[in-house]
Amino acid sequence: MIMIKDGIGGANTQTGLKFERERDLPTFLSSKNGYTVTENDRKGVTNSRWNVFFKGKLVGEIFRGHGLYRYFDEIRDYNWKKIISKKILPDDSIFVISKNTVHIIEKKTQKVNGSVDEKLQTCDFKKKQYKKLFAPLNKEVEYMYLLEKSWFNNHQYKDTLDYIISVGCSYYFDFIPLEKLGLPIPNDD
Numbered sequence: 001m002i003m004i005k006d007g008i009g010g011a012n013t014q015t016g017l018k019f020e021r022e023r024d025l026p027t028f029l030s031s032k033n034g035y036t037v038t039e040n041d042r043k044g045v046t047n048s049r050w051n052v053f054f055k056g057k058l059v060g061e062i063f064r065g066h067g068l069y070r071y072f073d074e075i076r077d078y079n080w081k082k083i084i085s086k087k088i089l090p091d092d093s094i095f096v097i098s099k100n101t102v103h104i105i106e107k108k109t110q111k112v113n114g115s116v117d118e119k120l121q122t123c124d125f126k127k128k129q130y131k132k133l134f135a136p137l138n139k140e141v142e143y144m145y146l147l148e149k150s151w152f153n154n155h156q157y158k159d160t161l162d163y164i165i166s167v168g169c170s171y172y173f174d175f176i177p178l179e180k181l182g183l184p185i186p187n188d189d
Helices: 025-030 067-073 116-137 155-166
Strands: 016-018 035-039 049-054 057-063 092-096 101-108 140-147 170-173 175-177
Touching: 025 035, 025 049, 025 057, 049 067, 057 067, 101 116, 116 140, 116 155, 140 175, 155 170, 170 175
Parallel strands: 101 140, 140 170
Antiparallel strands: 016 175, 035 049, 049 057, 057 092, 092 101
């Protein structure tokens, strides 16, 4: 994989989640040397939660969509419905144990003008909602976009991209370095 520059927070490593619609975080991580990803279908629901191991050690848990709320439902004395009024569903998110941080990853692609333009402007609200959800669990939250460079690296998005940074969120074009997620870097890359 080649790191695409021009995203915010570029790194010196070439290891990271590349933007491809057919590629998701569990699939990507399981393809990396030293990583094992196992589905966590405790309630019989598949494709929404995974455990992430690096060299046999549990390093994180991935949640997609409703899988995040199944995680909340398993926590004793925790009721997310008393914290926020409506579910917000992440495209992908990963709790990285060593950093005690949940990274919310929203993937956006676009071929014609449309509603994605306005969705980019909701990051401040969504990050605050996720922070409220995780505050009782003493977990930090980072909110980031994985944007398709061919569409979003355009002058018409300058104000929106500046706004994303100004409210403490981040974005990357085509690629998110694993080190930005706080995950171990495999030796093969």
